[in-house]
Amino acid sequence: MTLTAATRTDARPTELNSLGFAKPPAQTRVVVAMSGGVDSSVVAAQLKFEGYDVIGVTLQLYDHGAALAKKGACCAGQDIHDARRVAERMGFPHYVLDYENKFRESVIDEFADAYLAGATPVPCIRCNERVKFRDLLETARDLDADCMATGHYIQRKDGPLRAELHMAADPNRDQSYFLFSTTQQQLDFLRFPLGHLVSKAETRALAAEYGLSVADKPDSQDICFVPNGDYAAVIEKLRPGAADPGDIVDREGTVLGQHRGVIHYTIGQRRGLGIGGGEPLYVLRLEPETRRVVVGPREALSTRTVAVTEVNWLGDQPFEGEIPCLVRIRSTRPPRPAILRPLLGRRAEVELLDPEDGVSPGQACVFYETEGTRVLGGGWISLRRRPAA
Known part of the structure:
Protein backbone atom coordinates (compact mmCIF):
# COMPACT_ATOMS: atom_id res chain seq x y z
CA MET A 1 0.00 0.00 0.00
CA THR A 2 1.47 3.34 -1.02
CA LEU A 3 0.47 6.97 -0.97
CA THR A 4 0.40 8.89 -4.23
CA ALA A 5 0.20 12.57 -5.06
CA ALA A 6 -3.00 13.94 -6.51
CA THR A 7 -3.55 13.14 -10.18
CA ARG A 8 -2.04 15.80 -12.42
CA THR A 9 -4.14 17.31 -15.18
CA ASP A 10 -1.23 18.62 -17.23
CA ALA A 11 1.19 16.43 -19.17
CA ARG A 12 4.89 17.21 -18.80
CA PRO A 13 7.86 15.64 -20.53
CA THR A 14 9.88 15.24 -17.32
CA GLU A 15 8.85 12.45 -14.96
CA LEU A 16 7.68 13.77 -11.61
CA ASN A 17 8.03 12.15 -8.24
CA SER A 18 4.97 11.49 -6.05
CA LEU A 19 5.14 15.02 -4.60
CA GLY A 20 5.20 16.62 -8.05
CA PHE A 21 8.89 17.51 -8.41
CA ALA A 22 11.05 16.69 -11.43
CA LYS A 23 13.85 15.07 -9.42
CA PRO A 24 14.43 11.89 -7.43
CA ASN A 228 -13.75 17.95 28.07
CA GLY A 229 -15.35 20.46 25.71
CA ASP A 230 -15.97 22.91 28.56
CA TYR A 231 -15.49 26.18 26.67
CA ALA A 232 -16.92 28.36 29.42
CA ALA A 233 -14.44 27.08 32.01
CA VAL A 234 -11.51 27.94 29.75
CA ILE A 235 -12.83 31.41 29.02
CA GLU A 236 -13.46 32.09 32.70
CA LYS A 237 -9.88 31.10 33.45
CA LEU A 238 -8.52 33.32 30.67
CA ARG A 239 -10.89 36.22 31.32
CA PRO A 240 -11.90 36.31 35.00
CA GLY A 241 -15.36 37.79 35.49
CA ALA A 242 -16.50 36.79 32.02
CA ALA A 243 -19.45 34.80 33.33
CA ASP A 244 -21.46 37.68 34.77
CA PRO A 245 -25.19 36.84 34.90
CA GLY A 246 -27.89 38.72 33.00
CA ASP A 247 -31.38 38.58 31.54
CA ILE A 248 -32.96 36.13 29.13
CA VAL A 249 -35.42 38.14 27.03
CA ASP A 250 -37.77 37.57 24.13
CA ARG A 251 -37.62 39.54 20.87
CA GLU A 252 -39.65 42.36 22.39
CA GLY A 253 -37.28 42.67 25.34
CA THR A 254 -39.55 41.07 27.93
CA VAL A 255 -37.51 39.41 30.68
CA LEU A 256 -38.23 35.68 30.81
CA GLY A 257 -35.52 34.59 33.21
CA GLN A 258 -31.90 34.88 34.26
CA HIS A 259 -28.77 33.33 32.76
CA ARG A 260 -25.38 32.54 34.30
CA GLY A 261 -23.22 34.27 31.71
CA VAL A 262 -23.45 34.88 27.96
CA ILE A 263 -20.40 32.65 27.38
CA HIS A 264 -22.52 29.60 28.31
CA TYR A 265 -24.81 30.04 25.30
CA THR A 266 -24.60 29.69 21.52
CA ILE A 267 -26.93 30.61 18.64
CA GLY A 268 -29.57 27.94 18.11
CA GLN A 269 -29.26 26.47 21.60
CA ARG A 270 -32.48 25.08 23.09
CA ARG A 271 -31.51 23.05 26.12
CA GLY A 272 -30.34 24.51 29.38
CA LEU A 273 -32.19 27.82 29.15
CA GLY A 274 -34.09 27.25 32.39
CA ILE A 275 -37.34 28.63 31.00
CA GLY A 276 -40.24 26.28 31.58
CA GLY A 277 -43.64 26.07 29.93
CA GLY A 278 -44.95 27.28 26.61
CA GLU A 279 -43.49 26.63 23.17
CA PRO A 280 -39.81 25.63 22.82
CA LEU A 281 -37.48 28.62 22.74
CA TYR A 282 -34.08 28.91 21.07
CA VAL A 283 -31.19 31.33 21.45
CA LEU A 284 -31.55 33.84 18.61
CA ARG A 285 -28.94 36.40 19.51
CA LEU A 286 -26.34 37.20 22.17
CA GLU A 287 -25.88 40.77 23.37
CA PRO A 288 -22.75 40.83 25.52
CA GLU A 289 -22.84 44.63 25.94
CA THR A 290 -26.14 44.40 27.84
CA ARG A 291 -25.51 40.83 29.05
CA ARG A 292 -28.77 39.72 27.40
CA VAL A 293 -29.60 36.39 25.77
CA VAL A 294 -32.40 36.88 23.24
CA VAL A 295 -34.64 33.86 22.64
CA GLY A 296 -37.54 33.06 20.34
CA PRO A 297 -39.25 30.36 18.27
CA ARG A 298 -37.27 28.13 15.95
CA GLU A 299 -38.57 29.78 12.80
CA ALA A 300 -36.88 33.01 13.89
CA LEU A 301 -33.51 31.26 13.50
CA SER A 302 -34.02 30.78 9.78
CA THR A 303 -31.53 32.80 7.75
CA ARG A 304 -31.25 33.30 4.01
CA THR A 305 -28.60 36.03 3.71
CA VAL A 306 -25.20 35.75 5.40
CA ALA A 307 -22.57 38.48 5.66
CA VAL A 308 -18.98 37.24 5.29
CA THR A 309 -15.69 39.01 6.01
CA GLU A 310 -11.96 38.29 5.53
CA VAL A 311 -12.68 36.39 2.32
CA ASN A 312 -9.91 34.20 0.93
CA TRP A 313 -10.54 33.48 -2.77
CA LEU A 314 -8.97 30.48 -4.54
CA GLY A 315 -11.15 30.32 -7.65
CA ASP A 316 -9.89 30.90 -11.18
CA GLN A 317 -12.60 33.40 -12.11
CA PRO A 318 -12.38 37.00 -10.86
CA PHE A 319 -13.95 37.60 -7.46
CA GLU A 320 -16.77 39.77 -8.73
CA GLY A 321 -20.37 39.72 -9.92
CA GLU A 322 -22.66 36.88 -8.84
CA ILE A 323 -21.01 33.50 -8.38
CA PRO A 324 -23.16 30.36 -8.10
CA CYS A 325 -21.57 27.95 -5.62
CA LEU A 326 -22.15 25.61 -2.72
CA VAL A 327 -21.46 26.84 0.81
CA ARG A 328 -20.89 25.15 4.14
CA ILE A 329 -21.64 27.25 7.21
CA ARG A 330 -20.77 24.63 9.83
CA SER A 331 -18.27 21.80 9.72
CA THR A 332 -20.96 19.22 10.49
CA ARG A 333 -23.36 20.33 7.75
CA PRO A 334 -23.15 19.45 4.05
CA PRO A 335 -22.59 22.16 1.43
CA ARG A 336 -25.79 23.74 0.09
CA PRO A 337 -26.57 25.86 -3.00
CA ALA A 338 -26.01 29.60 -2.74
CA ILE A 339 -25.21 32.77 -4.66
CA LEU A 340 -21.99 34.53 -3.66
CA ARG A 341 -21.90 38.30 -4.16
CA PRO A 342 -18.43 39.84 -3.62
CA LEU A 343 -18.21 43.24 -1.94
CA LEU A 344 -15.37 45.68 -1.37
CA GLY A 345 -12.72 45.05 1.28
CA ARG A 346 -12.64 41.23 1.17
CA ARG A 347 -16.29 41.07 2.12
CA ALA A 348 -19.16 39.20 0.54
CA GLU A 349 -22.84 38.48 0.87
CA VAL A 350 -24.05 34.91 0.57
CA GLU A 351 -27.64 34.21 -0.39
CA LEU A 352 -28.71 30.71 0.59
CA LEU A 353 -31.19 29.25 -1.88
CA ASP A 354 -32.77 27.39 1.05
CA PRO A 355 -32.78 29.06 4.49
CA GLU A 356 -30.47 27.70 7.20
CA ASP A 357 -31.08 27.63 10.96
CA GLY A 358 -28.57 28.75 13.56
CA VAL A 359 -26.14 30.76 11.45
CA SER A 360 -23.62 32.00 14.02
CA PRO A 361 -21.16 34.92 13.87
CA GLY A 362 -17.61 33.64 14.26
CA GLN A 363 -18.17 30.45 12.28
CA ALA A 364 -16.69 29.95 8.83
CA CYS A 365 -18.56 30.05 5.53
CA VAL A 366 -16.69 27.94 2.98
CA PHE A 367 -17.32 28.13 -0.77
CA TYR A 368 -17.23 25.12 -3.13
CA GLU A 369 -17.79 24.75 -6.87
CA THR A 370 -21.32 23.71 -7.81
CA GLU A 371 -20.16 20.47 -9.41
CA GLY A 372 -17.09 18.60 -8.27
CA THR A 373 -14.95 18.88 -5.15
CA ARG A 374 -12.97 22.09 -5.53
CA VAL A 375 -12.74 24.57 -2.65
CA LEU A 376 -13.16 28.12 -3.94
CA GLY A 377 -12.31 29.81 -0.66
CA GLY A 378 -14.31 31.14 2.26
CA GLY A 379 -14.61 33.74 4.97
CA TRP A 380 -15.90 34.44 8.46
CA ILE A 381 -19.57 34.91 9.25
CA SER A 382 -20.33 38.31 10.75
CA LEU A 383 -23.71 39.58 11.97
CA ARG A 384 -26.61 38.18 9.97
CA ARG A 385 -28.09 40.62 7.47
CA ARG A 386 -31.74 39.66 7.77
CA PRO A 387 -33.91 36.61 8.50
CA ALA A 388 -35.48 34.49 5.82
CA ALA A 389 -38.66 35.85 4.33
Whole structure:
Protein backbone atom coordinates (compact mmCIF):
# COMPACT_ATOMS: atom_id res chain seq x y z
CA MET A 1 0.00 0.00 0.00
CA THR A 2 1.47 3.34 -1.02
CA LEU A 3 0.47 6.97 -0.97
CA THR A 4 0.40 8.89 -4.23
CA ALA A 5 0.20 12.57 -5.06
CA ALA A 6 -3.00 13.94 -6.51
CA THR A 7 -3.55 13.14 -10.18
CA ARG A 8 -2.04 15.80 -12.42
CA THR A 9 -4.14 17.31 -15.18
CA ASP A 10 -1.23 18.62 -17.23
CA ALA A 11 1.19 16.43 -19.17
CA ARG A 12 4.89 17.21 -18.80
CA PRO A 13 7.86 15.64 -20.53
CA THR A 14 9.88 15.24 -17.32
CA GLU A 15 8.85 12.45 -14.96
CA LEU A 16 7.68 13.77 -11.61
CA ASN A 17 8.03 12.15 -8.24
CA SER A 18 4.97 11.49 -6.05
CA LEU A 19 5.14 15.02 -4.60
CA GLY A 20 5.20 16.62 -8.05
CA PHE A 21 8.89 17.51 -8.41
CA ALA A 22 11.05 16.69 -11.43
CA LYS A 23 13.85 15.07 -9.42
CA PRO A 24 14.43 11.89 -7.43
CA PRO A 25 12.85 11.65 -3.96
CA ALA A 26 16.30 11.58 -2.35
CA GLN A 27 16.93 15.08 -3.74
CA THR A 28 13.55 16.37 -2.55
CA ARG A 29 13.47 17.76 0.98
CA VAL A 30 10.08 17.75 2.69
CA VAL A 31 9.25 19.06 6.15
CA VAL A 32 6.42 17.10 7.75
CA ALA A 33 4.28 18.84 10.37
CA MET A 34 3.98 16.14 13.05
CA SER A 35 1.34 16.50 15.76
CA GLY A 36 2.07 13.11 17.31
CA GLY A 37 -1.09 11.54 15.92
CA VAL A 38 -1.45 8.67 13.50
CA ASP A 39 -2.16 10.80 10.41
CA SER A 40 0.95 12.96 10.34
CA SER A 41 3.06 10.01 11.55
CA VAL A 42 1.97 7.94 8.56
CA VAL A 43 2.75 10.80 6.18
CA ALA A 44 6.29 11.11 7.57
CA ALA A 45 6.89 7.35 7.59
CA GLN A 46 5.61 6.80 4.05
CA LEU A 47 7.62 9.67 2.57
CA LYS A 48 10.75 8.40 4.29
CA PHE A 49 10.03 4.90 2.96
CA GLU A 50 9.71 6.34 -0.56
CA GLY A 51 13.19 7.82 -0.19
CA TYR A 52 12.47 11.48 0.46
CA ASP A 53 14.73 13.71 2.54
CA VAL A 54 12.29 14.01 5.46
CA ILE A 55 12.52 16.39 8.40
CA GLY A 56 9.87 16.12 11.10
CA VAL A 57 8.83 19.23 13.04
CA THR A 58 6.47 19.30 16.01
CA LEU A 59 5.13 22.50 17.53
CA GLN A 60 4.76 22.67 21.29
CA LEU A 61 1.70 24.86 21.57
CA TYR A 62 1.20 24.79 25.31
CA ASP A 63 2.51 23.20 28.49
CA HIS A 64 0.88 19.79 28.87
CA GLY A 65 0.90 20.26 32.63
CA ALA A 66 -1.05 23.50 32.45
CA ALA A 67 -4.74 23.71 33.17
CA LEU A 68 -5.60 24.33 29.52
CA ALA A 69 -4.07 21.08 28.34
CA LYS A 70 -5.80 17.74 28.47
CA LYS A 71 -4.98 14.10 28.07
CA GLY A 72 -5.04 13.14 24.39
CA ALA A 73 -4.55 16.67 23.08
CA CYS A 74 -2.13 17.31 20.25
CA CYS A 75 1.08 19.30 20.32
CA ALA A 76 1.99 18.74 23.96
CA GLY A 77 3.48 16.14 26.33
CA GLN A 78 2.95 12.56 25.20
CA ASP A 79 2.22 13.61 21.62
CA ILE A 80 5.65 15.20 21.23
CA HIS A 81 7.16 11.99 22.58
CA ASP A 82 5.12 9.91 20.09
CA ALA A 83 6.29 12.04 17.16
CA ARG A 84 9.89 11.66 18.27
CA ARG A 85 9.53 7.86 18.48
CA VAL A 86 8.21 7.72 14.91
CA ALA A 87 11.19 9.76 13.69
CA GLU A 88 13.62 7.50 15.53
CA ARG A 89 12.04 4.35 14.10
CA MET A 90 12.02 5.63 10.52
CA GLY A 91 15.44 7.31 10.75
CA PHE A 92 14.84 10.99 10.01
CA PRO A 93 15.61 14.11 12.09
CA HIS A 94 12.92 15.57 14.31
CA TYR A 95 12.73 19.00 15.90
CA VAL A 96 10.40 20.48 18.52
CA LEU A 97 9.72 24.22 18.30
CA ASP A 98 8.32 26.20 21.23
CA TYR A 99 5.33 28.11 19.88
CA GLU A 100 3.45 28.56 23.16
CA ASN A 101 3.49 32.37 23.08
CA LYS A 102 2.54 32.55 19.40
CA PHE A 103 -0.27 30.07 19.89
CA ARG A 104 -1.68 31.97 22.84
CA GLU A 105 -1.47 35.34 21.08
CA SER A 106 -2.70 34.15 17.67
CA VAL A 107 -5.33 31.59 18.68
CA ILE A 108 -6.28 31.28 22.36
CA ASP A 109 -6.66 34.97 23.15
CA GLU A 110 -8.83 35.58 20.09
CA PHE A 111 -10.92 32.52 20.97
CA ALA A 112 -11.69 33.95 24.41
CA ASP A 113 -12.37 37.46 23.12
CA ALA A 114 -14.67 36.17 20.36
CA TYR A 115 -16.80 34.28 22.87
CA LEU A 116 -17.01 37.38 25.06
CA ALA A 117 -18.23 39.31 21.99
CA GLY A 118 -21.06 36.82 21.44
CA ALA A 119 -19.47 34.90 18.56
CA THR A 120 -18.80 31.16 18.21
CA PRO A 121 -15.19 30.94 17.02
CA VAL A 122 -13.36 28.08 15.28
CA PRO A 123 -9.81 28.19 16.69
CA CYS A 124 -8.60 25.23 14.62
CA ILE A 125 -8.90 27.37 11.49
CA ARG A 126 -6.91 30.21 13.06
CA CYS A 127 -4.25 27.71 14.16
CA ASN A 128 -3.83 26.45 10.60
CA GLU A 129 -3.90 29.99 9.21
CA ARG A 130 -1.68 31.80 11.70
CA VAL A 131 0.63 29.12 13.09
CA LYS A 132 0.97 25.97 10.99
CA PHE A 133 0.60 27.45 7.50
CA ARG A 134 2.37 30.71 8.30
CA ASP A 135 5.09 30.37 10.94
CA LEU A 136 5.80 26.66 10.49
CA LEU A 137 5.71 26.99 6.72
CA GLU A 138 8.33 29.75 6.91
CA THR A 139 10.45 27.46 9.08
CA ALA A 140 10.20 24.82 6.35
CA ARG A 141 11.45 27.34 3.80
CA ASP A 142 14.32 28.27 6.14
CA LEU A 143 15.27 24.58 6.17
CA ASP A 144 15.51 24.69 2.35
CA ALA A 145 12.57 22.33 1.98
CA ASP A 146 10.92 21.87 -1.40
CA CYS A 147 7.54 21.53 0.29
CA MET A 148 5.76 20.95 3.57
CA ALA A 149 3.47 17.95 4.08
CA THR A 150 0.71 17.53 6.66
CA GLY A 151 -1.70 14.80 7.71
CA HIS A 152 -4.83 16.77 6.83
CA TYR A 153 -7.58 15.01 4.89
CA ILE A 154 -7.83 17.31 1.91
CA GLN A 155 -6.53 17.12 -1.66
CA ARG A 156 -4.19 19.38 -3.59
CA LYS A 157 -4.51 18.95 -7.34
CA ASP A 158 -2.70 20.63 -10.20
CA GLY A 159 -5.30 22.35 -12.35
CA PRO A 160 -4.87 23.93 -15.79
CA LEU A 161 -3.97 27.30 -14.25
CA ARG A 162 -2.66 26.64 -10.74
CA ALA A 163 -2.71 24.29 -7.78
CA GLU A 164 -6.24 23.69 -6.57
CA LEU A 165 -7.70 22.73 -3.19
CA HIS A 166 -10.23 19.89 -3.21
CA MET A 167 -12.26 18.00 -0.64
CA ALA A 168 -10.88 14.70 0.63
CA ALA A 169 -11.90 11.47 -1.07
CA ASP A 170 -13.48 10.33 2.21
CA PRO A 171 -16.34 12.76 2.98
CA ASN A 172 -16.38 11.59 6.59
CA ARG A 173 -12.78 12.73 7.08
CA ASP A 174 -12.82 15.82 4.88
CA GLN A 175 -11.17 18.83 6.57
CA SER A 176 -11.70 21.43 3.87
CA TYR A 177 -13.90 23.52 6.19
CA PHE A 178 -10.89 24.05 8.47
CA LEU A 179 -8.48 24.91 5.65
CA PHE A 180 -10.44 27.43 3.59
CA SER A 181 -8.06 30.27 4.52
CA THR A 182 -5.08 28.54 2.87
CA THR A 183 -3.68 31.07 0.39
CA GLN A 184 -2.57 30.28 -3.14
CA GLN A 185 1.07 30.86 -2.21
CA GLN A 186 0.78 28.45 0.70
CA LEU A 187 -1.04 25.88 -1.43
CA ASP A 188 1.78 25.92 -3.97
CA PHE A 189 4.17 24.83 -1.20
CA LEU A 190 1.92 22.38 0.68
CA ARG A 191 1.25 18.70 0.11
CA PHE A 192 -1.51 16.54 1.62
CA PRO A 193 -0.62 12.87 0.98
CA LEU A 194 -3.64 11.42 2.85
CA GLY A 195 -6.33 13.26 0.93
CA HIS A 196 -6.97 10.51 -1.59
CA LEU A 197 -7.50 7.72 0.97
CA VAL A 198 -11.07 6.47 1.21
CA SER A 199 -11.10 5.63 4.93
CA LYS A 200 -9.19 6.13 8.18
CA ALA A 201 -8.76 2.35 8.28
CA GLU A 202 -6.26 2.67 5.40
CA THR A 203 -4.21 5.14 7.41
CA ARG A 204 -4.11 2.89 10.45
CA ALA A 205 -3.20 -0.09 8.26
CA LEU A 206 -0.21 1.87 6.94
CA ALA A 207 0.82 2.77 10.49
CA ALA A 208 0.74 -0.89 11.45
CA GLU A 209 2.66 -1.84 8.31
CA TYR A 210 5.49 0.49 9.35
CA GLY A 211 5.37 -0.69 12.94
CA LEU A 212 4.47 2.72 14.31
CA SER A 213 3.51 2.86 17.97
CA VAL A 214 0.66 5.27 17.19
CA ALA A 215 -1.19 2.82 14.90
CA ASP A 216 -4.04 2.42 17.39
CA LYS A 217 -3.83 5.84 18.98
CA PRO A 218 -7.29 7.44 19.33
CA ASP A 219 -8.07 10.54 17.30
CA SER A 220 -7.98 13.82 19.18
CA GLN A 221 -11.41 15.18 20.04
CA ASP A 222 -12.77 18.71 20.37
CA ILE A 223 -10.50 21.75 20.55
CA CYS A 224 -7.04 20.79 21.78
CA PHE A 225 -6.83 23.36 24.58
CA VAL A 226 -10.41 22.89 25.86
CA PRO A 227 -10.61 20.07 28.43
CA ASN A 228 -13.75 17.95 28.07
CA GLY A 229 -15.35 20.46 25.71
CA ASP A 230 -15.97 22.91 28.56
CA TYR A 231 -15.49 26.18 26.67
CA ALA A 232 -16.92 28.36 29.42
CA ALA A 233 -14.44 27.08 32.01
CA VAL A 234 -11.51 27.94 29.75
CA ILE A 235 -12.83 31.41 29.02
CA GLU A 236 -13.46 32.09 32.70
CA LYS A 237 -9.88 31.10 33.45
CA LEU A 238 -8.52 33.32 30.67
CA ARG A 239 -10.89 36.22 31.32
CA PRO A 240 -11.90 36.31 35.00
CA GLY A 241 -15.36 37.79 35.49
CA ALA A 242 -16.50 36.79 32.02
CA ALA A 243 -19.45 34.80 33.33
CA ASP A 244 -21.46 37.68 34.77
CA PRO A 245 -25.19 36.84 34.90
CA GLY A 246 -27.89 38.72 33.00
CA ASP A 247 -31.38 38.58 31.54
CA ILE A 248 -32.96 36.13 29.13
CA VAL A 249 -35.42 38.14 27.03
CA ASP A 250 -37.77 37.57 24.13
CA ARG A 251 -37.62 39.54 20.87
CA GLU A 252 -39.65 42.36 22.39
CA GLY A 253 -37.28 42.67 25.34
CA THR A 254 -39.55 41.07 27.93
CA VAL A 255 -37.51 39.41 30.68
CA LEU A 256 -38.23 35.68 30.81
CA GLY A 257 -35.52 34.59 33.21
CA GLN A 258 -31.90 34.88 34.26
CA HIS A 259 -28.77 33.33 32.76
CA ARG A 260 -25.38 32.54 34.30
CA GLY A 261 -23.22 34.27 31.71
CA VAL A 262 -23.45 34.88 27.96
CA ILE A 263 -20.40 32.65 27.38
CA HIS A 264 -22.52 29.60 28.31
CA TYR A 265 -24.81 30.04 25.30
CA THR A 266 -24.60 29.69 21.52
CA ILE A 267 -26.93 30.61 18.64
CA GLY A 268 -29.57 27.94 18.11
CA GLN A 269 -29.26 26.47 21.60
CA ARG A 270 -32.48 25.08 23.09
CA ARG A 271 -31.51 23.05 26.12
CA GLY A 272 -30.34 24.51 29.38
CA LEU A 273 -32.19 27.82 29.15
CA GLY A 274 -34.09 27.25 32.39
CA ILE A 275 -37.34 28.63 31.00
CA GLY A 276 -40.24 26.28 31.58
CA GLY A 277 -43.64 26.07 29.93
CA GLY A 278 -44.95 27.28 26.61
CA GLU A 279 -43.49 26.63 23.17
CA PRO A 280 -39.81 25.63 22.82
CA LEU A 281 -37.48 28.62 22.74
CA TYR A 282 -34.08 28.91 21.07
CA VAL A 283 -31.19 31.33 21.45
CA LEU A 284 -31.55 33.84 18.61
CA ARG A 285 -28.94 36.40 19.51
CA LEU A 286 -26.34 37.20 22.17
CA GLU A 287 -25.88 40.77 23.37
CA PRO A 288 -22.75 40.83 25.52
CA GLU A 289 -22.84 44.63 25.94
CA THR A 290 -26.14 44.40 27.84
CA ARG A 291 -25.51 40.83 29.05
CA ARG A 292 -28.77 39.72 27.40
CA VAL A 293 -29.60 36.39 25.77
CA VAL A 294 -32.40 36.88 23.24
CA VAL A 295 -34.64 33.86 22.64
CA GLY A 296 -37.54 33.06 20.34
CA PRO A 297 -39.25 30.36 18.27
CA ARG A 298 -37.27 28.13 15.95
CA GLU A 299 -38.57 29.78 12.80
CA ALA A 300 -36.88 33.01 13.89
CA LEU A 301 -33.51 31.26 13.50
CA SER A 302 -34.02 30.78 9.78
CA THR A 303 -31.53 32.80 7.75
CA ARG A 304 -31.25 33.30 4.01
CA THR A 305 -28.60 36.03 3.71
CA VAL A 306 -25.20 35.75 5.40
CA ALA A 307 -22.57 38.48 5.66
CA VAL A 308 -18.98 37.24 5.29
CA THR A 309 -15.69 39.01 6.01
CA GLU A 310 -11.96 38.29 5.53
CA VAL A 311 -12.68 36.39 2.32
CA ASN A 312 -9.91 34.20 0.93
CA TRP A 313 -10.54 33.48 -2.77
CA LEU A 314 -8.97 30.48 -4.54
CA GLY A 315 -11.15 30.32 -7.65
CA ASP A 316 -9.89 30.90 -11.18
CA GLN A 317 -12.60 33.40 -12.11
CA PRO A 318 -12.38 37.00 -10.86
CA PHE A 319 -13.95 37.60 -7.46
CA GLU A 320 -16.77 39.77 -8.73
CA GLY A 321 -20.37 39.72 -9.92
CA GLU A 322 -22.66 36.88 -8.84
CA ILE A 323 -21.01 33.50 -8.38
CA PRO A 324 -23.16 30.36 -8.10
CA CYS A 325 -21.57 27.95 -5.62
CA LEU A 326 -22.15 25.61 -2.72
CA VAL A 327 -21.46 26.84 0.81
CA ARG A 328 -20.89 25.15 4.14
CA ILE A 329 -21.64 27.25 7.21
CA ARG A 330 -20.77 24.63 9.83
CA SER A 331 -18.27 21.80 9.72
CA THR A 332 -20.96 19.22 10.49
CA ARG A 333 -23.36 20.33 7.75
CA PRO A 334 -23.15 19.45 4.05
CA PRO A 335 -22.59 22.16 1.43
CA ARG A 336 -25.79 23.74 0.09
CA PRO A 337 -26.57 25.86 -3.00
CA ALA A 338 -26.01 29.60 -2.74
CA ILE A 339 -25.21 32.77 -4.66
CA LEU A 340 -21.99 34.53 -3.66
CA ARG A 341 -21.90 38.30 -4.16
CA PRO A 342 -18.43 39.84 -3.62
CA LEU A 343 -18.21 43.24 -1.94
CA LEU A 344 -15.37 45.68 -1.37
CA GLY A 345 -12.72 45.05 1.28
CA ARG A 346 -12.64 41.23 1.17
CA ARG A 347 -16.29 41.07 2.12
CA ALA A 348 -19.16 39.20 0.54
CA GLU A 349 -22.84 38.48 0.87
CA VAL A 350 -24.05 34.91 0.57
CA GLU A 351 -27.64 34.21 -0.39
CA LEU A 352 -28.71 30.71 0.59
CA LEU A 353 -31.19 29.25 -1.88
CA ASP A 354 -32.77 27.39 1.05
CA PRO A 355 -32.78 29.06 4.49
CA GLU A 356 -30.47 27.70 7.20
CA ASP A 357 -31.08 27.63 10.96
CA GLY A 358 -28.57 28.75 13.56
CA VAL A 359 -26.14 30.76 11.45
CA SER A 360 -23.62 32.00 14.02
CA PRO A 361 -21.16 34.92 13.87
CA GLY A 362 -17.61 33.64 14.26
CA GLN A 363 -18.17 30.45 12.28
CA ALA A 364 -16.69 29.95 8.83
CA CYS A 365 -18.56 30.05 5.53
CA VAL A 366 -16.69 27.94 2.98
CA PHE A 367 -17.32 28.13 -0.77
CA TYR A 368 -17.23 25.12 -3.13
CA GLU A 369 -17.79 24.75 -6.87
CA THR A 370 -21.32 23.71 -7.81
CA GLU A 371 -20.16 20.47 -9.41
CA GLY A 372 -17.09 18.60 -8.27
CA THR A 373 -14.95 18.88 -5.15
CA ARG A 374 -12.97 22.09 -5.53
CA VAL A 375 -12.74 24.57 -2.65
CA LEU A 376 -13.16 28.12 -3.94
CA GLY A 377 -12.31 29.81 -0.66
CA GLY A 378 -14.31 31.14 2.26
CA GLY A 379 -14.61 33.74 4.97
CA TRP A 380 -15.90 34.44 8.46
CA ILE A 381 -19.57 34.91 9.25
CA SER A 382 -20.33 38.31 10.75
CA LEU A 383 -23.71 39.58 11.97
CA ARG A 384 -26.61 38.18 9.97
CA ARG A 385 -28.09 40.62 7.47
CA ARG A 386 -31.74 39.66 7.77
CA PRO A 387 -33.91 36.61 8.50
CA ALA A 388 -35.48 34.49 5.82
CA ALA A 389 -38.66 35.85 4.33
